Amino acid sequence: MPIFEFQCKECGEVFEELVFGNNYGDIKCKRCKSLQVQKIMSQVAFKSGGKFVSASSSACGSCSSGACSSCK
Numbered sequence: 001m002p003i004f005e006f007q008c009k010e011c012g013e014v015f016e017e018l019v020f021g022n023n024y025g026d027i028k029c030k031r032c033k034s035l036q037v038q039k040i041m042s043q044v045a046f047k048s049g050g051k052f053v054s055a056s057s058s059a060c061g062s063c064s065s066g067a068c069s070s071c072k
């Protein structure tokens with residue numbers, strides 16, 4: 001069964017939810033029950049990818065090469 005990771009836009013809670021098909025319109029935040037959640041598949045991919053996470057997503061968002069002076 002497909003499990004996706006979601007983040008609540010209201011409180012920032014991150015949680016995993018089983019999703020059947022594309023029917024994830026009624027998924028609620030585990031903490032505050034808000035329906036304002038977004039799927040964060042990209043971060044799941046980064047997690048499984050390993051150590052590249054912080055360098056590319058937060059340390060330097062302004063360059064695409066990942067090798068500019070602010071990346072290091």
Ligand SMILES: [Zn+2]
Pocket residue numbers: 008009010011012013029030031032033034
């Ligand atoms: Zn929430």
